[in-house]
Amino acid sequence: MTTLVLVSHPHLADSTSQQFLKASLPTNADIVWEHIESQAHLDIEKEQAQLRQADRIILQFPLYWYAAPAGLKQWEDTVLTRTFVYGDHRYPLADKELGIVVTTGMPAKAFQRGGAEGLTLDAALAPLAAVAHRAKMTWLPTFAIHQFAYLEEPEKLQLVVDYQRYLTQTQPDSLQSRQTWFAQKLPGMIDQLPPEQQATGRLIEAEFAQQQDDLDALADTLSLIKERDDD
Amino acid sequence: MTEQSQWLQLQIDKLAEQQAKFTDRAFWLALKEMVREQDRRNDQLSGEVDGRTWRPDKW
Numbered sequence: 001m002t003t004l005v006l007v008s009h010p011h012l013a014d015s016t017s018q019q020f021l022k023a024s025l026p027t028n029a030d031i032v033w034e035h036i037e038s039q040a041h042l043d044i045e046k047e048q049a050q051l052r053q054a055d056r057i058i059l060q061f062p063l064y065w066y067a068a069p070a071g072l073k074q075w076e077d078t079v080l081t082r083t084f085v086y087g088d089h090r091y092p093l094a095d096k097e098l099g100i101v102v103t104t105g106m107p108a109k110a111f112q113r114g115g116a117e118g119l120t121l122d123a124a125l126a127p128l129a130a131v132a133h134r135a136k137m138t139w140l141p142t143f144a145i146h147q148f149a150y151l152e153e154p155e156k157l158q159l160v161v162d163y164q165r166y167l168t169q170t171q172p173d174s175l176q177s178r179q180t181w182f183a184q185k186l187p188g189m190i191d192q193l194p195p196e197q198q199a200t201g202r203l204i205e206a207e208f209a210q211q212q213d214d215l216d217a218l219a220d221t222l223s224l225i226k227e228r229d230d231d
Numbered sequence: 232m233t234e235q236s237q238w239l240q241l242q243i244d245k246l247a248e249q250q251a252k253f254t255d256r257a258f259w260l261a262l263k264e265m266v267r268e269q270d271r272r273n274d275q276l277s278g279e280v281d282g283r284t285w286r287p288d289k290w
Contacts, residue, residue: 024254160254161261175272182265189258193246200246207239208262211269218276225283 002030003167004054005101008061008072010037017103017148020156021060026164028188037071047079052092057137058167059128060101066117066124076131085135094136099166100125103145111144140171179212236270 005025009018012035025031032050036042051057061068085093102121110116111124121142122129132139143166151159165173169181186208190201240263247259 157257157260160257175268178265182262197246197249200242204239204242215269215273222276222280225280
């Protein structure tokens with residue numbers, strides 16, 4: 001699966017959250033990363049080709065006045081031409097997933113009716129969701145990072161992997177999808193361990209697979225019982 | 232929590248501690264959380280299997 005990450009930020013180098021996310025990008029994955037404002041001029045053909053090649057498209061930005069920064073709007077207005085998106089009835093973006101990674105300076109609880117912002121993130125992002133709808137894309141649940149500067153180390157550690165999963169894991173984000181993601185990632189992680197740690201890594205991998213099998217077996221037993229109960 | 236899972240979490244913890252790189256440590260610690268989630272689901276499913284198997288009206 002190819003994931004295209006389009007980052008919009010007017011001062012990327014000064015943003016600790018964006019630098020953190022860049023350092024967290026998954027390795028051993030097919031990721032194309034681009035900072036929109038770094039492009040001297042937007043090469044429409046190149047941008048559209050990147051969109052065509054991606055299976056999942058991520059728009060990543062800080063929320064400025066309940067919207068994406070101006071750079072992203074400019075990108076949209078330049079690259080997402082009517083003909084490209086739907087004008088010729090070919091819908092090249094159809095069935096691709098569109099995910100939003102948005103950082104906010106206010107806490108999650110501010111984004112609800114009665115909250116300090118009085119507006120949900122879904123409402124603020126409605127114009128982007130409408131673009132996805134028009135292009136027949138699949139809109140993913142938004143990945144919001146609130147008040148990055150206040151996160152403690154355990155939260156930041158968790159954020160690394162949550163972000164990686166948002167970029168590369170199969171949706172929906174179920175237990176099954178999560179288990180599969182970890183199982184697929186494990187061999188690569190074990191390979192890069194120092195030799196003396198690899199045996200432990202392999203034991204962990206085997207045990208993890210066993211736990212997964214046990215869960216599957218339990219779920220099978222349960223569905224058998226349920227079928228019988230229905231009779 | 233099963234003994235098997237306790238052992239697994241301990242091994243993951245030890246491995247995570249040895250990782251110098253932040254993102255590597257993040258992976259192993261997230262795997263530990265994943266194992267905890269498997270555990271909780273295992274408890275819930277086992278409980279439901281027990282509950283459905285031992286129904287007094289089926290005695």
